[in-house]
Amino acid sequence: MSETPKKLVIATRASRLALWQAEHVRDRLRQLYPLCEVSLLTMTTRGDQILDRSLSKIGGKGLFIKELETALLDGRADIAVHSLKDVPVDMHSPFLLSVILERDDPRDAFVSNQFAGLDALPPGAVVGTSSLRRESQLRKRYPHLVVRPLRGNLDTRLSKLDNGDYAAIILAAAGLRRLGLGARIKSCLSIEQSLPAAGQGALGIEVLESHTDLQRWLAPLGDHTTTACSLAERAVSRTLGGSCQVPLAAYAQLDGDMLHVRALVAEPDGSCVLFSETRGPTDQAEKLGCEAAQTLLEQGADKILAKLQLPASLA
Numbered sequence: 001m002s003e004t005p006k007k008l009v010i011a012t013r014a015s016r017l018a019l020w021q022a023e024h025v026r027d028r029l030r031q032l033y034p035l036c037e038v039s040l041l042t043m044t045t046r047g048d049q050i051l052d053r054s055l056s057k058i059g060g061k062g063l064f065i066k067e068l069e070t071a072l073l074d075g076r077a078d079i080a081v082h083s084l085k086d087v088p089v090d091m092h093s094p095f096l097l098s099v100i101l102e103r104d105d106p107r108d109a110f111v112s113n114q115f116a117g118l119d120a121l122p123p124g125a126v127v128g129t130s131s132l133r134r135e136s137q138l139r140k141r142y143p144h145l146v147v148r149p150l151r152g153n154l155d156t157r158l159s160k161l162d163n164g165d166y167a168a169i170i171l172a173a174a175g176l177r178r179l180g181l182g183a184r185i186k187s188c189l190s191i192e193q194s195l196p197a198a199g200q201g202a203l204g205i206e207v208l209e210s211h212t213d214l215q216r217w218l219a220p221l222g223d224h225t226t227t228a229c230s231l232a233e234r235a236v237s238r239t240l241g242g243s244c245q246v247p248l249a250a251y252a253q254l255d256g257d258m259l260h261v262r263a264l265v266a267e268p269d270g271s272c273v274l275f276s277e278t279r280g281p282t283d284q285a286e287k288l289g290c291e292a293a294q295t296l297l298e299q300g301a302d303k304i305l306a307k308l309q310l311p312a313s314l315a
Contacts, residue, residue, distance in 0.1 A: 005029075005217050007037045011068040011077035014042045015153040020178050021203055022081045025101070028221055041077045043067050065206070069095060072208055079214065080206040083175075084199030084230060087206070089238040096209035100230050102223035104174035106201035106251065108134060108194045109185040111161060111176070112168035117187040121145055125167040128160065132268050134170050136247035137194050139270025154179065170194070174201040195249035195264045195275075198233035202226050225254050228282040235289025236263045240301060245308055250289065259285055263292040265301040268308075274299045 008029060012022035019042070026038045044067075065087065068080040072095070084100060091097055115121050121142070128150030129135050135147050150157050150169055154176070161169045173188050205221070207214045229252035236250035247266040252259055259282045266273040276295035280288045293301075 004033050005036045005214075007039075008079065009039055009041050009077045011041045011043060011071040011080040013068070014044050016179055017083075017154055017175050018081075021083065024178075025079075025081045025203065025205065025221070028101075032220055033217070041071055043071065069206070072206070078207070078211070079218070082204050082206060084202040084204040085172075085197045087199065087204050089198070089234045091206075094208050094210060096207055096215070097204050098207045098215045099205045099218045099222040100199075100227045101203040101205070101221055103202040103226040103229070105177060105188070106196045107173045107188040107191065108170050108196065109173035109176055110168060110187045110189060111158070111171055111184050112186050113161065115168055115186070118142055118145075118168070118189070118193070121167060126165070128157070128166040128169040130157075131197065132245070132247040133197055133249050133264075133266075134194055136266035136268055136270045136273065137249070137264070138170070140266065140273045141193065141270075143270070154181075158184065172200055191251060191262070195262060196251045198237045198248075198250040199230050200251075202230055204230075225282075228259060228285045229253060232259060232261045232285040232289035232292075235286040236261070236293045239290050239293035240265060240296065241305060246305065250292070252285070252289070254282065255279065257282070259288055261288045261292045263289075263296055265296050265304055267304055272300075272304065274301050274304070 010022050010026055012018050022040050026040065029036065029038050065080065065082055071077040072080055087097060110117055121127070123144040124146060126146045126148055127138060128148055129138065130150050138145060138147050150160065150166070154171070157169055157171065160166060173185060176182055176185055205218055232252040233250035237248060240246065240248055247268055249264040252261040258279050260277065260279050262277045264273060264275050274296050276292045276299070278288050278292045
């Protein structure tokens with residue numbers, strides 16, 4: 001086993017945001033290992049190719065990582081960099097989520113050319129969003145608004161707003177900030193307005209579990225607080241069988257030396273929104289996430305999940 005890596009190849013999607021993420025990890029690795037040659041393998045995934053249907057109808061976010069995983073398996077790449085919220089919570093052998101990096105802003109952002117925030121939108125205004133999670137919470141809090149699907153990469157979504165297809169769109173704040181588009185954010189939705197997706201704002205690095213040397217080299221990139229929060233959030237999603245077909249949110253944050261976990265499951269139309277929260281030590285992150293999910297099941301989340309023809313638990 002080499003003491004330090006000599007050459008590393010990062011598999012990444014071709015979108016501007018995915019490239020920023022991969023380049024960020026590349027630069028961090030170059031700082032750690034100045035003698036290492038770090039390069040990018042850019043790929044287009046099936047999730048990038050199908051833009052006329054919602055993610056929940058074409059197989060979910062896993063479509064964004066399959067081709068990258070193939071590159072890991074056949075040796076064309078050593079690691080794959082993902083937005084953590086795009087990484088399925090039920091990752092199986094031979095793949096491993098090796099490292100979770102420090103989180104950026106986890107909130108959803110309100111983007112509009114005319115209005116300052118959701119409360120300023122008139123009845124009938126059209127709001128675009130890519131997720132059932134956002135859609136269900138919007139429909140619950142703002143029933144007078146029209147919520148419509150929004151697909152495509154970040155630039156495509158912004159162009160649809162600029163063309164007048166929407167009065168406003170809701171995007172992840174972290175993605176906008178990473179691409180230098182923070183000025184497009186009119187306001188950020190509070191955690192109470194829109195509970196984030198599990199892992200939102202964080203980056204994850206995937207490797208083959210057999211590559212223990214890689215795991216050791218990548219370890220310094222990990223962030224303890226973000227990892228604990230993300231483990232709790234992903235445990236919520238895993239327990240509830242989370243996918244793009246489920247309006248599911250999970251958000252954890254450090255409150256002193258305790259972890260505060262909040263979770264939500266909703267009917268897609270917002271007619272029923274269930275909420276739970278729990279607190280406990282950070283070293284029990286996954287247990288806390290499971291407890292928050294269990295509380296939702298006791299409130300009737302299993303009925304919502306059954307209606308969507310999904311198992312109540314994949315734990």
